[in-house]
Amino acid sequence: MEIKFPTSPKPQNPMDKKKLSFISTQTQRADTFLAQQLPHLSRSYLAKLIKNGHATVQNKIIKPSYKLKPGETLQLQLPNTSPNQSTPPSPENIPLNILYEDQHLLAIHKPPGMVVHPGHGNHHGTLVNALLGYTPNLAPTDDPNKWGIVHRLDKDTSGVILAAKTPSAHQALSQLFQQRQILKEYLALCEGIPSPPTGKISDPIGRNPRNHQKMTIRYDQKGKPSLTYYQTLETFPHITPKLSLLQVHPHTGRTHQIRVHLQHLGFPILCDPLYGRRKTFSWKKQTLLSRLALHAHRIQFQWQGKNFLFTAPLPNDLQNTLYTLRLTKKS
Template identity: 45%
Template sequence: MTDVFETDDPETDAGATVLEVRFTGDEGRLDRALALALPDLSRARLQALIAAGAVSLDEAPVRQGSAAARAGLYRVAVPPPESADPEPEPIPLTVLFEDAHLIVVDKPAGMPVHPSHGHARGTLVNALLHHCAGSLSGVGGVARPGIVHRLDKDTSGVMVAAKSDAAHAGLSALFARHDIDRSYIALTRGAPHPRAGRVETRLGRSTADRKKMAVLRNGGREAITDYATLRVFGPDGRPLAAEVRSTLHTGRTHQIRVHMAHLGAPLLGDPVYGSGGVSPVVREAVAASGLTGQALHAAVLGFVHPVTGEALRFESAPPPAMQALAAALSAL
């Protein structure tokens, strides 16, 4: 038997709603039982709350949704919904170009591009809203004003955002036609084989882990990356690491990260596609460099201004952590 109550609790995070569910017998899996008892919360949402420590049984945190629902009082602390409207924040930006229609910035590693679950503040959108004082294009929607492409949170480098709707439409068309010059610099574990070439695959969600992208035999979307090895670190016959330049012809999620892993040279510092198999000396170099995510930098962005017709090209040097890591690797 199940009873459900909604309470206010000063011990929880401000604004959280605490739902109490009392199970009196065998209810099967916990996440499934809670989803049945709390129909306003999906099973996936409850699994996330359990993983975040927001669910407890008789005051003790529960960490596994697959565990059996035991008799007792479960408490589910549901945080308040995040505002759909991102707030302007006075976050410093490195502006490479700006006019009435668009702005080009050098995004630092660690900054998400737009608000999402867990990243409501501190994003590039929050910074742009403050810097541009409300002049961003609204075509991208409330949460992503002006955004026509994105970089992963831990990928640094050159990005363009639209300030006018005309620029937004024009930039979106350029990206859709792949009529953009985009080159990236990466530091990899080992070196890709062959040292240079083109990777043409289908990319889609991994069937083994839905949080990851993967090269697929069937389905997915076409993904094309040209690459060239610029430097090899360590013995040429058995390199410990390499510096690789990649040029995108498509813009799929995690494209370079997946393609480099597919070539046997995952990016250093990549917690999703390349965390294992790093030699001790390279691991020490990564730790000493201060790198906190994948060693990937958007170094070049070139395009024709969608309103003025001017040819624009921007270059950016890798951030200090990547430069420090490359210097350490060159000494191996």
């Protein structure tokens, strides 16, 4: 199977580059063939594209039942709009802290305050806008708002996030996440001091029935199995409130999993506006932190026979907070 990405010397809009070509190696239905080549796109979405005239063979529009012959080229034109937004995300010149890049993927150090992809009330300034401003080569998905996105971080969570540049990379990385073969390590500054200092939290997580913006521990059928490991790295018992720096490994990937699990354990993340006890943290009348004290520190996985390890250092606000806390220990 061969995939060709048509190029243009000066594309006016990277999102225009959505015409994909596939060469069939055997006799099979067009819809079945496309579903095999683009597994990150849903079958229903691909079938709709074919029925709406977006698939051609020798410049002729085909039906989903069209039988491809070996050597025939099927061309698929992805639309420039998504069901949720009338116009595609615009490329924006936003600086990116790139930890790693090759022909398949990007590892980015996302700053706090940046939304990962456009959505309601956030159509600009997102990571996807920044990625499109950096490169037109992002793996297509059902929703153009999420091109290249394999996983996500909350807006105020800083740290490592991966983006796929090719459909094969998107498929492979998505499968690694689903199979829980990607090790994720977070650093969290929490209120309180856990005892014991090391442990795991395995309570199921589901949508909060009284506030759909929040998740909660649920022991009914709507609670999904969730597992988080934690280890206390450092404590600050002389501070009010007492604080702890935790290393956290989420084994599963539920929405807000770390935040919900630590809050349930009685040690909410500092400055968590949804699950915490305060929105800002000050020391001696100086505001040290005003965002969620959660950082995606490290991602590690194996792919194509290679070991990948990406580490994002703590951003300045968390570094400064810890520096001040450590100084107070000595005084």
